[in-house]
Amino acid sequence: MPETAPWEYTLYIPNDVRAVTVSRRTLRLILTVHGLIRLVDTAEPLAAELVSNAVRHTKGPAGLRLRWSGGVLRIAAWDTDPEPPAPPPAPDRPAGELEDGRGLTLVRACADLWGWQPLVEGGNRGKLVWCELAAA
Numbered sequence: 001m002p003e004t005a006p007w008e009y010t011l012y013i014p015n016d017v018r019a020v021t022v023s024r025r026t027l028r029l030i031l032t033v034h035g036l037i038r039l040v041d042t043a044e045p046l047a048a049e050l051v052s053n054a055v056r057h058t059k060g061p062a063g064l065r066l067r068w069s070g071g072v073l074r075i076a077a078w079d080t081d082p083e084p085p086a087p088p089p090a091p092d093r094p095a096g097e098l099e100d101g102r103g104l105t106l107v108r109a110c111a112d113l114w115g116w117q118p119l120v121e122g123g124n125r126g127k128l129v130w131c132e133l134a135a136a
Helices: 018-033 037-056 102-110
Strands: 007-013 062-069 072-079 113-121 124-134
Touching: 007 018, 018 037, 018 062, 037 062, 037 072, 037 102, 037 124, 102 113
Parallel strands: none
Antiparallel strands: 007 062, 062 072, 072 124, 113 124
């Protein structure tokens, strides 16, 4: 399959801390199979952080969505909590002072773009937190 062909995968995961490891390994496999191994070192910790937040801060199931389109990899985690993620601390605040919020600081620093959106499907509420990495 050519690297330029679009694709999308969704991994449904239970509310279990082991889901983070499963998600990381699944992402690595998908990127390797699609010839995008050069993105793994950045994408893997970003996906782990998004999934970790989904599992840590909610009680329901979650999911990891990976989409490749137009030279951009979108990594997204959805969960059942409709509340927005806590914003990352200001860039000028030393990481050593932080109790929480380091994960989204990592996402903001390493991703080309990131954000979140509320989800309402069939009466179910939740959110999708995402980030993007350009191949170039």
